[in-house]
Amino acid sequence: MILAESPRRQRVTKLVNWGHWFALANIIIAIVIASIFVFSSPLPGTGVGTLYLLANWFGHISFMTFFGFVIFILPLCYLVNNPSVIKASASVIAAVGLALLAFDALLFNRTGFHFSFHAADLLRDEAQSQMAIEGWQQWAFLLLLFIVWLGFQLVLANAIWKRVDRFTKHKIGVPVATFFVSCFVTSHAIHVWADAGLYQPIIKQDNMFPLSYPATAKTTMSRYGLLDLAAYEERKQLQFNPDIHSITYPAEPVYCSIETSKNVTVIVQTSSDTSGLMKGALENEALFDKENLNRVGNYYSTASSLRGLMTTTLFGVPEIYEEALVNKRPVMLALPLGSGMPVSIHSEDTLPLAQLSGYQQPLSNNHQGLHIAFLPHNKVNNxxxxxxxxxxxxxxxxxFGEPNGKGALFSTLPLKGNLASSEDLAPTILNALGCTAPSTFYSTGQNLLDPTRPWLVSTSGERIVVFHDNKRTDVLSNGSYEISEIASGKRSKDALNVELLSQAIKHLSRFSKQN
Structure with a gap:
């Protein structure tokens, strides 16, 4: 005797089949929307990093979308008898979910943040500024856009319902599910390996997608002798993210007076040939009294490019902030100019940021006030x-351009200390002009007229460089490090000063807005 399925069971089976196809369609849409996260972030730069990116992209987004289907839509297929109600409810859920994903993607593209309680203040400020700029027409347009998007989901749901029997004949469920599950498992397996080795091309992707919590297995690996947990924690403490999306510059409002009667000229050499440097000026005693020359011998220009050198000099912050400083103006230039002091930048090269072009003047412009000149060695003396x-x-x-960036600092000002970097120029110049505001508000450097730190920290490319006690420590973004003697350049066998390095990294990154 053959027992046919009951009408209710047939209806539930058809609804579940429809739900899986509807979920697959929205998974594909979600993956396309999530491409905004991928293209808003720098490429990993390695084959393993790219493999992880693709696996995480397809695996995490498909899992997140399918999980939403299982939680919100699948129960309706068993509990509600009316297919129209289920299709309408699923369309609303899908439209809202994908709209939130798109909103999060656009927020991430703009600020580097995901939608969360931590970003609530930022979102409120953004919303207030947008409401002040846009009228009710803009908000009406966004509402209309959502209604169109909801209409698309309704059309998609009905189209799949009419063709679900035809789709079911195509046995692609197992291959599709296998692909997405393989991507999900592969991404987490790769992340376990990367986390154990603090492999930065993968670790720095941890915050790329919303609601992403990649797997780790440090405790288990250490239990079986596969990981030195103490060494891991030490390296992790020294990790930093070189990809800074957003910056608070200055960290606090800078209020101080400028003595507009003073005149300061800053010359930053942009080529490594130092033959004859300062010779003409020093031999002319009428222009320069040799006994009054102040010199800081341990001066370091660690920037990896001319653009980075200009950024560190003008802003007083390391070159890792370079991309985040778009639309920012250097405090060292804005304060004097706002007080009525003429300010000029002289350079044969393009300035690092477009907003600085208004400060650029020809070398022949000899006005009083503040001059900052970026010149090759053969033009410095004149x-x-x-x-x-x-x-x-x-x-x-x-x-700049010398091995390890080692140079010297010469000045008519009474410079103190024997250790300095490019980031120290901005606070030193402002203090020389009479500004007494704390340099920590606008710079990672210190005032060389009254230095307080016996160490300095800067960056070179994606490395943090710390100088202290005649030692140089280079820290890579994954926490690995190398200590060398400043005098000889040879590798040092001294123990790592973790406390100092941790303090230096926090000092260096305090202008960045963390995700």
């Missing part, structure tokens, strides 16, 4: 002589 003739205080910084 410009220095000209500045001294006009009774300017001068600062000359060398070292």
């Amino acid at each position: 410009y220095l002589d000209s500045a001294l003739e006009r009774k300017h205080d001068v600062i000359v910084a060398t070292g």
